[in-house]
Amino acid sequence: MEGMIRLALFFLVLSLAAVSDIRKRMIPDWMPLLIAGVSLLPMEPVYLTGLLVALPLLVAGITVGGIKLTGACGLVLGFERTLAGLLMALSFLLLFHAVRQCVRKIGKVNFVAEKKQPYPLVPFLFVGMVISVFGLY
Numbered sequence: 621m622e623g624m625i626r627l628a629l630f631f632l633v634l635s636l637a638a639v640s641d642i643r644k645r646m647i648p649d650w651m652p653l654l655i656a657g658v659s660l661l662p663m664e665p666v667y668l669t670g671l672l673v674a675l676p677l678l679v680a681g682i683t684v685g686g687i688k689l690t691g692a693c694g695l696v697l698g699f700e701r702t703l704a705g706l707l708m709a710l711s712f713l714l715l716f717h718a719v720r721q722c723v724r725k726i727g728k729v730n731f732v733a734e735k736k737q738p739y740p741l742v743p744f745l746f747v748g749m750v751i752s753v754f755g756l757y
Contacts, residue, residue, distance in 0.1 A: 627753065629658045630696045634746050637689055641742035652688040659695035689742060693749060701752045709748030713739060 637651045676691075694702040717739065 626658060626661050626696070629661070630655060630693075631746075631750070633658065634689075634693070634742070634749065638740070638742040638746045641740035645738065645740060647689055647742060649688070652692040655689065655692035656695050659692070690745060693745070697749065697753065701749075705745070705749035705752035707748070708751055709741070709744040709746075712747060713741065713744045716744070 633651055633654050637647050640647055640651070690702070690706055693705065697705065
């Protein structure tokens, strides 16, 4: 029961972060902190292995920015699930980019006037984490 509450809170905050990333291309600092707080419900040694994924990402997030959320996911889900979710998220993002570029080429659409903006990563991260948790792969 505690595990389901933990996952529900985790996915709730991750979905809020995805919406924020889509709308503003920014994730407030309190969201990764809240996800890290969710990792304390209940504290189990298996989730501490998520630090292997989380720690480098949290350090990079502090110095570079933008990666703290994935590090916090590692605290909640553990090493294997976080790594699988991250790899799936990045694969989906790459696939999305490739399809978008093909559509541009095929449609000969000129997006020169469109300002360059990074893709929101968190929606892809959300999908990757859902798949890794519920074993849909």
